[in-house]
Amino acid sequence: MQTTQRETPGFTNSRQYREYAVRHLANGVSSTPRTAQLPVPVAMDRALDAILTDVDGNDYIDYTMGYGPLILGHNPPEVVAALKAEIDKGFRTASVHRGEGRLAELIAETVPCGEISSFVSTGTEAVQLALRIARAATGRTRIIKFRANYHGWFDSVHVANAPGNDGPGSGGQDPKASENITVVDWGDAAALEKVISSDYAAVILEAAAVNAGCFAPPEGFLQAVRDLTRKHGVVLIFDEVITGYRLALGGAQEMFGVTPDIAVLGKAIGAGMPISAVTGSRAVMEALVDGRVMHRGTFNGNPLSVSAAIACVERLQRDGAEIYPRMTAQAAAIQAHINAEAAALDLDVCANGVGSAVQIFTGVRQMANIADLAKADRSRIVRLTEMLMMNGLMPLPRGLMYLSAAHTDGDIEATMHALSKGLHAYATL
Ligand SMILES: Cc1ncc(COP(=O)(O)O)c(C=O)c1O
Structure with a gap:
């Protein structure tokens, strides 16, 4: 699925929702890290495959993937079918x-x-x-x-x-x-x-x-x-x-x-x-x-969660030989693109990766090993992820990106353009 491109995303409905939510919901979220997102914690309306759509109608290529779980993307048909069949048998x-x-x-x-x-x-x-x-x-x-x-x-x-x-x-x-x-x-x-x-x-x-x-x-x-x-x-x-x-x-x-x-x-x-x-x-x-x-x-x-898990593991067992190398190659390409663009723009930004996960760091040009972690600037990363979000990508606010089996070649191509634009915007902050 392709994203609907827009010039400048507006967040009117997300802002209005936040004002409403904080009245009775602690901090307006159900897990503390979700408040980190700038310019506002974006409220999501719906999702399909690798695309998230917020309550203002903005589309994003999703790299939060539910903070990791959505290995098959949003609404994978075999999981949805398993859940529907299970619901019809009663929750038990x-x-x-x-x-x-x-x-x-x-x-x-x-x-x-x-x-x-x-x-x-x-x-x-x-x-x-x-x-x-x-x-x-x-x-x-x-x-x-x-x-x-x-x-x-x-x-x-x-x-x-x-x-x-x-x-x-x-x-x-x-x-x-x-x-x-x-x-x-x-x-x-x-x-x-x-x-x-x-x-x-x-x-x-x-x-x-x-x-x-x-x-x-x-x-x-x-x-x-x-x-x-x-x-x-x-x-x-x-x-x-x-x-x-x-x-x-x-x-x-x-x-x-x-x-x-x-x-x-x-x-x-x-x-x-x-x-x-x-x-x-x-x-x-x-x-x-x-x-x-x-x-x-x-x-x-519980039967609902178990039915989803069975459908998921059976799919990965069947198609994993194709899915895992593809996700890993996509993640490696994203990591390489961020590092190349950051070098070209002379930015204190770099990316690490393992398998289908990529981490962007700010405040450092290289993250040779975990001992260098303290050198990263954890306050700047939320500004960078904000710039990526403004350009149609949705990483975790702390700069972590997860691939899924639902990310298409078209999504990755669009991601490369959005990464370049987002890094340019970050360079001008
Ligand atoms: C490595 C690791 N262990 C445990 C947890 C806790 O899992 P949950 O958030 O489902 O309680 C997490 C959550 O992010 C995690 O990343």
């Missing part, structure tokens, strides 16, 4: 149903570590379940996490998310809840080796650090983490909430050839419906199977 929330077993089987077929699975609704919940399983399996409490890796917003792990702050990421967090977390630099196997011991239950990490800025793991890092966790009997958890079904059918573990004990899946598995999973080896998941770990949730494995 909180019932045992045949879809759950089928989805677990599909995960076992596609994700290297995915022998036994269990479902929840969000990535945040799934991380908590994974940590509980690791603690029950080992009889230990302490956890190692890495700087600038994000594992959801619950107090026990919502620390060390931004450069220069190893503490809580939000006001109101209980500092005691994260007392059992040790923080280490991501990508630094020697630093991990110094702290890891048989006191720890788990090491959790984003195998590819997408939240930090789309960093692929340094050569040998994941294997070193695998070897160290094995040596000390520590459960290795890959948080694949973003990377699962996005970087490859088997996620980061397939792409980088290192298999964890447990993976946390979310976002893309549900093609836009709320579902997440913990999946792992039979040996570690035994703590959940035998009842040592209590796992609860009214909406866990």
Whole structure:
């Protein structure tokens, strides 16, 4: 689908909506980062394939992709059909149903570590379940996490998310809840080796650090983490909430050839419906199977989300050999274009990428590795993404861009023009 081009997008209806929403809806949004968008958090009216349309009738080539989940684009026909069929059978929330077993089987077929699975609704919940399983399996409490890796917003792990702050990421967090977390630099196997011991239950990490800025793991890092966790009997958890079904059918573990004990899946598995999973080896998941770990949730494995996930994974299983290389090539072309244009315009802007995700940085001309993260100017990126939005692209306000199976060659061609125009506009600010 092509976008409707317009000279200057107006946001009258988005502004009016915001004035109305803030009267009773906290900050006018349901998740804090959504307020970051300039010139106003844009209210969306509808979407199809790779195109989002806002309440003022402006079209955008969407690169938020629902903050990651929409791996097949907006309204993929097979997912819509599965949902419609499921609705006609009644919601059956909180019932045992045949879809759950089928989805677990599909995960076992596609994700290297995915022998036994269990479902929840969000990535945040799934991380908590994974940590509980690791603690029950080992009889230990302490956890190692890495700087600038994000594992959801619950107090026990919502620390060390931004450069220069190893503490809580939000006001109101209980500092005691994260007392059992040790923080280490991501990508630094020697630093991990110094702290890891048989006191720890788990090491959790984003195998590819997408939240930090789309960093692929340094050569040998994941294997070193695998070897160290094995040596000390520590459960290795890959948080694949973003990377699962996005970087490859088997996620980061397939792409980088290192298999964890447990993976946390979310976002893309549900093609836009709320579902997440913990999946792992039979040996570690035994703590959940035998009842040592209590796992609860009214909406866990609900038939609607599960039907969407089955349709999504079956499609990726069928067409992944074509979809993944295409998305990766499109992302690489976007990254290269941003870097070339930024160099031509002599701008402090650069782009990183891993698989089908691209991160734009402002304030730096190069982001050689995650150690350089503090050099980026996080306040300027929202101005750049504003300029891209004014030219018909919709990245996340923080500069992250996700491809999907629905992005056509025509969308990418239009994106290249819009990137050039947006970067020129940014240069004149
Ligand atoms: C790597 C990672 N883990 C966990 C989460 C939390 O997932 P959710 O937002 O579904 O709770 C996210 C969300 O962005 C994430 O990127």
